[in-house]
Amino acid sequence: xxxxxxxxxxxxxxxxxxxxxxxxxxxxxxxxxxxxxxxxxxxxxxxxxxxxxxxxxxxxxxxxxxxxxxxxxxxxxxxxxxxxxxxxxxxxxxxxxxxxxxxxxxxxxxxxxxxxxxxx
Numbered sequence: 861x862x863x864x865x866x867x868x869x870x871x872x873x874x875x876x877x878x879x880x881x882x883x884x885x886x887x888x889x890x891x892x893x894x895x896x897x898x899x900x901x902x903x904x905x906x907x908x909x910x911x912x913x914x915x916x917x918x919x920x921x922x923x924x925x926x927x928x929x930x931x932x933x934x935x936x937x938x939x940x941x942x943x944x945x946x947x948x949x950x951x952x953x954x955x956x957x958x959x960x961x962x963x964x965x966x967x968x969x970x971x972x973x974x975x976x977x978x979x980x
Contacts, residue, residue: 863978864888866907868898868924869942870916874963878911881967882974895919902934909938909978914951925955938977 865882869875870893882889890907892898895918910928912921921941928934940959941951952960959973 862886862888863908864890864905865909865911865974865978866890866892866898866901867911868892868895868916868921869911869913870894871913874913877967878970881971885971885974887974887978893917895924898924906934907937909940909974911940911942911974912957914941914943914945922951922955925957929956940973940977 865887867875867878867882867889869878869891872893875891875893879889879891890901890905892901895916910924912924914921925939925941928937928939938959939957940961941955941957942961942963942965943951944963951957958977961970961973
């Protein structure tokens, strides 16, 4: 069975690039443009990894990360935080994410980070 990655990103262009790249790397990809949509998907399937943008139209990725990492059922799911702002050092103090990456990011670097966390 393919590994599943949830991507929470409100920017359609970034979503499309990530979805294309991860699908090409043979992952099942579930895209959510909002916090609400993400939690609806979480009711259906537990992913192998979650990629979160910080700023979202109906909330933020930090709150998703905090909730995932504080729940015994989801704390082991690797979380990668993405941000277009260069303040990830501040983000690290507010979120127990496994990975942090600044946008724009190198696609090869992004793919390697995903592979590292999702490898069996």
